Amino acid sequence: MDLFADRVEAGELLAERLLDAHDPVILALPRGGVEVAVPIACRLDAVLDVLVTRKIGYPxxxxxxxxxxxxxxxxxxDMGLLHRLGLTPESVAEVVAQERRELARRVRVYRGDRPLPALDGREVIVVDxxxxxxxxARAALxxxxxxxxxxxxxxxPVGARExxxxxxxxxxxxxxxxxPVDFRAVGQWYVHFDQLTDADVLHLLGKD
Structure with missing residues (x-):
C-alpha cells in the first residue's frame, strides 16, 4: 500500500472526499491533525480551528x-482496559486532573481567550x-x-480497521x-512524519 508523502499530501487527498460538505467548521486535533486540516480547510473554504485533546495515561x-x-x-x-489493569476512573483521578491542566494550557496557547466557533446546527469535520x-478521537467526537x-x-487519512x-x-x-490490514502505528504510513511543536501549530493556524 502506497505511503503518504506527508500530512499535507494526506490532507489534500482527504479534501477530495469531503467536497459535499456544506459550509463546515473544521476542527483539527493538535498537533498532527492541524497539518492535515489546513489543506482541507483551504479546499473547502471553511473555518479552521483546533479542538484540544489529551490522552489519559496509565500511571x-x-x-x-x-x-x-x-x-x-x-x-x-477504555473501561475494558481499566478493568484488565485493575483500575477504576477514580483511581486515575490525579492523572485526569493533570491532563485537564495541560489541556487548558494548550487551549490558551492555541486560542487565547477566544472560544471555539459556534457549532450549534453546523456541519463539523473533526480531523486527525x-x-x-x-x-x-472518541473524546473529541x-x-x-x-x-x-x-x-x-x-x-x-489512515486508521486501524477495528x-x-x-x-x-x-x-x-x-x-x-x-x-491497512497490517496497521501498527500511524507514522508507518507516512514517508515524512515529523513531530510538531506548539510553534508549528501556531504557524499553521497563521497565529505566529
Missing part, C-alpha cells in the same frame, strides 16, 4: 492510554492524522456532540482513505 506507563479528554467534554475511558486506538451540531464527520469500525457509531460519517 506506571503513561504512553499506554486508558482514556482521553477533549475541551468541553468529560473524560472518556490517523487512528490507532482512537481514544482521543463526544465533546463536539454536546454542542448540537447538524452533522459530525470524522476525517482521517478502530475505524468502533468510531462509526460516534460520528454521522467516518471518512478514511486507508485501513
Amino acid at each position: 506506571p506507563a503513561p504512553e499506554l492510554g486508558v482514556g482521553a479528554i477533549a475541551e468541553g467534554g468529560e473524560p472518556v475511558f 492524522d490517523g487512528l490507532a486506538t482512537g481514544g482521543t 463526544r465533546a463536539v456532540a454536546t454542542a448540537r451540531p447538524a452533522k459530525v464527520t470524522l476525517a482521517v 478502530t475505524v469500525r468502533s468510531l462509526q457509531k460516534e460520528a454521522d460519517e467516518v471518512v478514511v482513505l486507508k485501513t
